[in-house]
Amino acid sequence: xxxxxxxxxxxxxxxxxxxxxxxxxxxxxxxxxxxxxxxxxxxxxxxxxxxxxxxxxxxxxxxxxxxxxxxxxxxxxxxxxxxxxxxxxxxxxxxxxxxxxxxxxxxxxxxxxxxxxxxxxxxxxxxxxxxxxxxxxxxxxxxxxxxxxxxxxxxxxxxxxxxxxxxxxxxxxxxxxxxxxxxxxxxxxxxxxxxxxxxxxxxxxxxxxxxxxxxxxxxxxxxxxxxxxxxxxxxxxxxxxxxxxxxxxxxxxxxxxxxxxxxxxxxxxxxxxxxxxxxxxxxxxxxxxxxxxxxxxxxxxxxxxxxxxxxxx
Numbered sequence: 001x002x003x004x005x006x007x008x009x010x011x012x013x014x015x016x017x018x019x020x021x022x023x024x025x026x027x028x029x030x031x032x033x034x035x036x037x038x039x040x041x042x043x044x045x046x047x048x049x050x051x052x053x054x055x056x057x058x059x060x061x062x063x064x065x066x067x068x069x070x071x072x073x074x075x076x077x078x079x080x081x082x083x084x085x086x087x088x089x090x091x092x093x094x095x096x097x098x099x100x101x102x103x104x105x106x107x108x109x110x111x112x113x114x115x116x117x118x119x120x121x122x123x124x125x126x127x128x129x130x131x132x133x134x135x136x137x138x139x140x141x142x143x144x145x146x147x148x149x150x151x152x153x154x155x156x157x158x159x160x161x162x163x164x165x166x167x168x169x170x171x172x173x174x175x176x177x178x179x180x181x182x183x184x185x186x187x188x189x190x191x192x193x194x195x196x197x198x199x200x201x202x203x204x205x206x207x208x209x210x211x212x213x214x215x216x217x218x219x220x221x222x223x224x225x226x227x228x229x230x231x232x233x234x235x236x237x238x239x240x241x242x243x244x245x246x247x248x249x250x251x252x253x254x255x256x257x258x259x260x261x262x263x264x265x266x267x268x269x270x271x272x273x274x275x276x277x278x279x280x281x282x283x284x285x286x287x288x289x290x291x292x293x294x295x296x297x298x299x300x301x302x303x304x305x306x307x308x309x310x311x312x313x
Contacts (some may be wrong), residue, residue: 018284041071048078055079058086067092073112080113082226090115091121126228126281130160134307138299160283163300163309165290169201169225169235174210180231181211189215189229193276195244196220199236221276232280234273237288237297244294245269266295285310 029035035043047053060079062068068076080086112115124132166172173192180188194200200218201207206214219227221244234244241247243267273296277284288297298305 038071041069041075043090045071045075045078046091048075055082055086058083060086060088062088062090077112089194127278128160128282131278131280131284134161134304135274135277138296139270157248160280161277161307162283162285163297163307164285164287164310165293166287169287169289170203170207173201173204173233173235174207176233176285176287177207177211177214177216181213184213184230186213187215188213188231190217190231190233191227191229191279192216192218192222192233192235193221193224193279194218194234194236195246195272196236196242198242199244201235221272225275228279228281229283230280232276232284234276234284234286237286237294239245239292239294245296270296 006051029039043187044053048055057079060076062076076088080088123160164172164176177190180190192201197220199220204216204218208214217229237244239247246269286297286300288294293301
């Protein structure tokens with residue numbers, strides 16, 4: 001496989017370096033009588049394929065199906081093949097390619113798990129129609145996906161998605177937190193979300209102490225998945241390698257072990273950003289440096305008239 005790539009010498013050199021490391025890793029675990037998680041998945045699939053385990057379950061429910069890898073797909077497929085009566089139900093949103101998840105298993109679901117049926121759960125009870133519409137338009141810019149239209153059960157207002165340019169991000173955040181604190185009761189939750197841990201604004205802990213009515217917490221976008229807060233403040237929306245979207249490209253050598261990403265530019269980064277936006281029950285505000293805004297910021301400013309601009313004092 002490595003010989004198929006244009007820089008085959010580089011790929012082959014990587015394999016020459018990696019092979020003894022893998023052998024030592026395998027030997028270490030065998031000597032200790034241990035197996036790792038991937039071993040558990042692969043060994044389980046082999047047992048099922050050889051007929052040494054028969055599942056008593058007719059229904060397999062997989063939450064976060066998007067995180068499935070090829071080895072886990074093999075295990076699920078073998079379990080389902082034990083009986084024509086076995087059924088699989090799953091949901092998806094892929095943001096973990098770096099961990100081996102393969103979105104093609106989801107986009108090709110009908111072919112891989114035929115016969116199959118798609119059931120849409122369009123209602124969202126977390127946020128209002130404004131957050132729903134803005135975030136939906138953003139994620140649907142990525143064409144290589146299963147189309148889905150969400151319907152918010154709450155009407156909401158028109159000022160629930162905002163963008164704040166700043167000179168000093170600390171002062172901009174303090175102003176925003178002060179506004180929330182004055183308008184809300186005790187106990188409102190606030191997520192400050194960035195792409196990476198190093199995106200955390202300096203002195204955020206001391207800032208939060210100034211507003212005891214609020215529950216302020218910093219999370220990376222990946223860490224926020226599955227959680228929700230009353231308010232979401234997205235930071236680190238700068239252009240550059242460590243911005244949002246992150247422009248650090250995976251080493252092409254990883255194509256030997258990871259699935260090929262979609263052709264859409266920053267497809268997974270778009271999904272990660274969508275996750276950050278949709279954690280908010282009431283309002284989401286995006287903070288950016290106008291001297292070097294990210295491409296996502298520019299996209300909102302140029303194409304999204306319903307996102308209001310919040311100027312800092």
